[in-house]
Amino acid sequence: MPSAILAEVRRSGHLESRHAGSLVVCDDQGKLVFSLGDADCATFPRSAIKALQALPLVASGAADRWALTPRELALACASHTGTPIHTETAASMLAKAGRDPACLECGIHWPSSTTAARALAATGHAPSALHNNCSGKHAGFICTAMAGGCDPAGYIQPDHPTMRDVVASVAAATGARLDADNRGIDGCSIPTFVTPLRAMATGFARFGAGVGLPEGFAQAAARLRAAVAAHPDMVAGKGRFDTEVMVTLGHAAFVKGGAEGVLAGAMPTLGLGFALKVDDGAARAADACAAWLLARFLGEHAVLSKWANQQLRNWNGIDVGTISAVAA
Amino acid sequence: MPSAILAEVRRSGHLESRHAGSLVVCDDQGKLVFSLGDADCATFPRSAIKALQALPLVASGAADRWALTPRELALACASHTGTPIHTETAASMLAKAGRDPACLECGIHWPSSTTAARALAATGHAPSALHNNCSGKHAGFICTAMAGGCDPAGYIQPDHPTMRDVVASVAAATGARLDADNRGIDGCSIPTFVTPLRAMATGFARFGAGVGLPEGFAQAAARLRAAVAAHPDMVAGKGRFDTEVMVTLGHAAFVKGGAEGVLAGAMPTLGLGFALKVDDGAARAADACAAWLLARFLGEHAVLSKWANQQLRNWNGIDVGTISAVAA
Numbered sequence: 001m002p003s004a005i006l007a008e009v010r011r012s013g014h015l016e017s018r019h020a021g022s023l024v025v026c027d028d029q030g031k032l033v034f035s036l037g038d039a040d041c042a043t044f045p046r047s048a049i050k051a052l053q054a055l056p057l058v059a060s061g062a063a064d065r066w067a068l069t070p071r072e073l074a075l076a077c078a079s080h081t082g083t084p085i086h087t088e089t090a091a092s093m094l095a096k097a098g099r100d101p102a103c104l105e106c107g108i109h110w111p112s113s114t115t116a117a118r119a120l121a122a123t124g125h126a127p128s129a130l131h132n133n134c135s136g137k138h139a140g141f142i143c144t145a146m147a148g149g150c151d152p153a154g155y156i157q158p159d160h161p162t163m164r165d166v167v168a169s170v171a172a173a174t175g176a177r178l179d180a181d182n183r184g185i186d187g188c189s190i191p192t193f194v195t196p197l198r199a200m201a202t203g204f205a206r207f208g209a210g211v212g213l214p215e216g217f218a219q220a221a222a223r224l225r226a227a228v229a230a231h232p233d234m235v236a237g238k239g240r241f242d243t244e245v246m247v248t249l250g251h252a253a254f255v256k257g258g259a260e261g262v263l264a265g266a267m268p269t270l271g272l273g274f275a276l277k278v279d280d281g282a283a284r285a286a287d288a289c290a291a292w293l294l295a296r297f298l299g300e301h302a303v304l305s306k307w308a309n310q311q312l313r314n315w316n317g318i319d320v321g322t323i324s325a326v327a328a
Numbered sequence: 329m330p331s332a333i334l335a336e337v338r339r340s341g342h343l344e345s346r347h348a349g350s351l352v353v354c355d356d357q358g359k360l361v362f363s364l365g366d367a368d369c370a371t372f373p374r375s376a377i378k379a380l381q382a383l384p385l386v387a388s389g390a391a392d393r394w395a396l397t398p399r400e401l402a403l404a405c406a407s408h409t410g411t412p413i414h415t416e417t418a419a420s421m422l423a424k425a426g427r428d429p430a431c432l433e434c435g436i437h438w439p440s441s442t443t444a445a446r447a448l449a450a451t452g453h454a455p456s457a458l459h460n461n462c463s464g465k466h467a468g469f470i471c472t473a474m475a476g477g478c479d480p481a482g483y484i485q486p487d488h489p490t491m492r493d494v495v496a497s498v499a500a501a502t503g504a505r506l507d508a509d510n511r512g513i514d515g516c517s518i519p520t521f522v523t524p525l526r527a528m529a530t531g532f533a534r535f536g537a538g539v540g541l542p543e544g545f546a547q548a549a550a551r552l553r554a555a556v557a558a559h560p561d562m563v564a565g566k567g568r569f570d571t572e573v574m575v576t577l578g579h580a581a582f583v584k585g586g587a588e589g590v591l592a593g594a595m596p597t598l599g600l601g602f603a604l605k606v607d608d609g610a611a612r613a614a615d616a617c618a619a620w621l622l623a624r625f626l627g628e629h630a631v632l633s634k635w636a637n638q639q640l641r642n643w644n645g646i647d648v649g650t651i652s653a654v655a656a
Contacts, residue, residue, distance in 0.1 A: 109643050
């Protein structure tokens with residue numbers, strides 16, 4: 001099936017740009033409840049499935065072994081903006097497991113928060129791996145390895161015992177085949193696998209409802225969901241879609257964006273999961289479409305209207321157009 | 329006609345994202361020489377036509393009146409990255425016309441060069457309107473107004489005499505109808521008009537060849553082209569597509585990108601102009617497609633191959649994929 005137009009950019013009312021893509025909503029049995037575009041679309045989930053990748057951290061007992069706090073568990077599911085609260089929390093996770101940032105293998109980049117990047121630049125310091133948006137996830141991997149008595153070195157490789165557990169957990173939650181044939185390398189260097197949107201949506205329906213998951217994972221999922229709902233600022237950052245939506249909707253929605261226009265999540269009160277891919281990789285369209293979807297299934301909220309119909313203002317603050325979910 | 333796929337993103341060989349759009353190549357008579365996608369596509373040209381908007385600066389005599397240098401004329405055609413050489417040049421243009429940055433009406437943003445933004449942050453200073461990527465164009469408008477004995481205040485408004493001249497020049501060069509019905513407000517607050525790609529391409533064929541333009545504009549176009557060819561670093565900045573291509577190809581190609589995936593230019597030695605629009609607004613796809621086009625018409629160059637087939641490296645420097653023009 002072809003993609004559908006998910007979002008449009010209008011300038012003074014005239015169509016300027018448009019974003020095609022696909023969206024699916026599934027229950028925990030994998031039954032398709034709703035779709036736009038190609039219901040059989042498959043793509044790299046990138047960071048959208050970080051919460052599923054964090055399941056072994058809790059299920060293995062590592063989170064208890066190192067007494068990780070809800071704030072730290074939320075950061076393990078995060079693509080954070082590199083502000084001090086994020087970097088300090090990642091450093092704390094590593095310290096609890098007896099390690100330091102030198103063992104992070106995610107690479108280094110400047111904070112994605114421009115405010116945080118400028119503040120760091122003003123200190124004259126360079127960024128570290130703690131500022132990488134994935135540092136919480138990686139700290140979680142290292143905590144898992146250390147609790148299992150495993151040397152974390154090389155944990156980003158597909159054949160490292162910790163990464164094998166992570167991939168097996170995602171495969172178990174989603175039912176997807178994840179092997180060398182459909183494997184790529186993510187921005188933070190861990191494996192990522194071409195995965196059907198239906199499998200992602202099913203995995204998040206299970207994650208949200210706590211059913212259909214392997215032994216121990218239901219409780220782990222509930223604990224991660226609670227951690228994220230309590231600390232949505234840790235999962236992304238100020239002004240970001242994931243954070244703003246979860247601040248408002250609390251336990252009713254779990255949402256997580258990934259690179260290249262992927263966004264997935266759960267609507268636990270309905271027993272549903274969803275996943276969407278914007279063909280061109282634009283986050284602005286993923287956010288708009290996800291906001292529309294959440295409003296359709298969970299009811300209208302001001303924060304969802306704001307993201308489903310984003311006002312565009314120019315450098316003088318003049319209202320010049322909109323980015324809107326097409327179905328909105 | 330539907331759009332065509334112009335560029336694809338692949339991760340470890342697997343298709344991850346794709347960009348649709350349209351491309352046209354025209355001669356100075358408006359004859360269509362080549363196209364991909366919808367040859368009748370019309371969109372806001374945004375910054376892609378800054379060189380056409382700069383024609384009155386030279387044709388009116390303002391450039392001579394204020395003794396603007398080739399470097400300053402190149403900046404009048406620029407979407408620059410806000411480095412000191414850019415901001416100092418914009419300030420110099422204003423000073424020559426007896427004005428200062430307070431009369432810039434483009435709005436303020438941090439330098440688009442992250443290096444420049446961090447360097448500015450490290451000084452503890454905030455950005456000014458000089459850092460706006462359009463400050464050279466706006467300084468040119470102010471120079472034009474002042475040379476004509478016109479108060480520049482309000483020059484961003486459609487009914488200001490200077491802006492009327494700018495819009496009339498673009499209409500004359502492109503043959504497009506530019507009026508209130510198809511008008512929007514650009515990022516820097518000046519009017520922008522929905523324009524057929526064919527009209528943009530025709531305008532740039534005329535700009536490049538110096539034919540088909542109103543009295544005085546052929547010489548103005550030649551002077552702007554020479555200025556840009558001599559100072560391609562002023563038109564964008566280090567590492568940017570427009571600058572890298574023009575550093576390599578010199579007088580053989582004029583290229584200028586705009587917001588929302590528009591890119592236009594001239595191949596003067598062939599008497600041709602071109603314009604393209606990526607439907608979703610992605611610059612990465614516009615750059616790849618334009619590089620492919622230039623190689624097809626002007627012959628292969630290493631810099632064009634690099635941009636038509638961009639390597640994607642992650643934060644550890646690992647080769648994780650490609651962004652490629654589909655026709656490449």
